């Protein structure tokens with residue numbers, strides 16, 4: 001018997017893969033044999049670094065710029081991938097931003113920008129790949145939400161609303177696509193050490209994490225890899241897996 005990689009020959013798109021959690025997910029999927037498209041919005045240099053890292057371990061990847069909050073940009077992105085690869089097996093909706101502030105003083109622009117990327121972006125990407133995945137009768141869609149979307153957070157009304165929306169979108173698309181062999185699941189990280197959290201006051205947060213440490217991007221990537229693999233997660237859809245060191249238990 002030969003050992004096979006779980007995503008050999010597959011094409012995977014990871015949005016916002018130039019750093020942080022997206023980067024770890026991209027490396028992890030490439031490690032399982034997928035050719036990974038490294039989407040980024042502003043830093044080609046960072047995206048190229050991820051591609052080089054994947055190439056140096058013998059994997060396949062290439063960078064593609066697109067602003068995921070922009071419908072036309074997303075449609076172009078998917079068209080370019082389909083022209084090159086003829087298929088998309090795995091979509092990981094990871095790109096996200098924060099624009100925190102108390103609700104009473106929150107600028108409409110800060111509300112809108114977070115909703116545009118963190119929620120509408122997931123919709124644009126899912127819609128754009130859905131025709132191809134329905135044709136293939138096969139696909140894995142994994143949405144990165146947040147525990148904040150499950151419990152709310154003072155100062156993050158925009159972010160929490162978008163991430164809660166992602167959970168509903170995950171469940172609805174899971175129901176729409178299930179009969180065609182496409183699964184849609186979400187992963188909800190807790191506090192993960194990335195650029196997004198580096199300026200946050202983490203005092204007090206650690207004591208609320210039973211496992212006693214902040215998460216690493218690779219912790220999230222492990223859950224995504226599991227959900228992407230045909231052999232592991234074929235019978236799981238519409239679910240949200242929390243990767244939060246036990247911070248939120250219901």
Ligand code: NAP
Pocket residue numbers: 015016017018019020021022039040041042043044046066067068069093094095096097117144145146147188189190191192193194195196197
């Ligand atoms: P990060 O380190 O700030 O990285 C964000 C990524 O998103 C970058 O690759 C960035 O690319 C990309 N991006 C930003 N705007 C974009 C746009 N308009 N179009 C396409 N890509 C865009 O964030 P992270 O911590 O890894 O977070 C990744 C995901 O996990 C997000 O959805 C976040 O909400 C979620 N999450 C994070 C945590 C946490 O504790 N870190 C917890 C729960 C959930 P460029 O640099 O090229 O712009």
